[in-house]
Amino acid sequence: MFEVRESATASKGFVITRVELKYLRAVFKLGGCPGRGSYARFSDISRFLGVSAPTVSIMVRRLEDRGLLRVEPRKGVIITWRGLEVLAEYCWKISVLETALTKLGVPEGYQWDLVEKMALALDMDAVVKLWDCIGRPKMCPHGSP
Numbered sequence: 115m116f117e118v119r120e121s122a123t124a125s126k127g128f129v130i131t132r133v134e135l136k137y138l139r140a141v142f143k144l145g146g147c148p149g150r151g152s153y154a155r156f157s158d159i160s161r162f163l164g165v166s167a168p169t170v171s172i173m174v175r176r177l178e179d180r181g182l183l184r185v186e187p188r189k190g191v192i193i194t195w196r197g198l199e200v201l202a203e204y205c206w207k208i209s210v211l212e213t214a215l216t217k218l219g220v221p222e223g224y225q226w227d228l229v230e231k232m233a234l235a236l237d238m239d240a241v242v243k244l245w246d247c248i249g250r251p252k253m254c255p256h257g258s259p
Contacts, residue, residue, distance in 0.1 A: 130182075130200060130204075130234075131234075132230060132234060133173070134173070134176075134177060134182070135200075135201070135204055135234075136163060137159070137163070137170075137173050137174065137177055137183070138177070138182060138183070138193060138197050138200065138201045139201065140154065140159050140162045140163050141154045141159065141183060141191050141192070141193045141197075142193055142198075142201060143162070144158050144159065144162060146183075146190060146191050146192040146193055147192065147193055147198070148192060148193065148194065148195060148198070153186060153189045153190030153191060153192050154190050154191045154192070155190045155191075156170050156171060156174065156190065156191065158190075159174070159191065174191055177197070181194055181196050181197075182194055182196055182197035182200060183197055203238065204233055204234075206241075207232075207233040207236065207238070207241045208229055208230070208233050209254040209258070210241050210244055210245045210248075210251075211229045211232050211233055211236075211241070211244070212225055212229050212254055212255050212256075213248060213251050213254055213255055214244055214247075214248050215228065215229065216255040217248055222255075
């Protein structure tokens with residue numbers, strides 16, 4: 115589970131930053147998922163995130179060292195099962211927090227930065243309690259499960 119730790123998500127000493135989560139999301143969105151047989155290429159990640167190729171290389175290697183991404187020579191990058199777990203938990207937190215802020219009447223345009231910071235700062239137990247308090251919704255404000 116996650117705990118509060120210097121504005122970063124932590125799971126038993128595991129800390130992930132907003133930037134690292136952006137890379138996990140990019141690889142996922144570009145199709146680099148286990149079981150699909152497809153990979154995200156470094157050049158596609160670079161374009162998707164609007165950063166240089168060397169920057170992508172450094173960050174992907176860092177995430178590979180942490181067990182969140184895997185680089186397959188001449189194929190590209192794939193997110194690991196651990197990476198998917200981290201990303202899924204973060205996305206669920208985002209959905210719960212967006213729903214709670216919507217119910218509180220916080221304007222949608224103001225929510226994203228706040229939600230992103232809160233998702234990194236709150237542990238999973240706190241978000242589950244919040245989910246209980248708002249009636250365990252099955253959909254986010256955008257209609258996604």
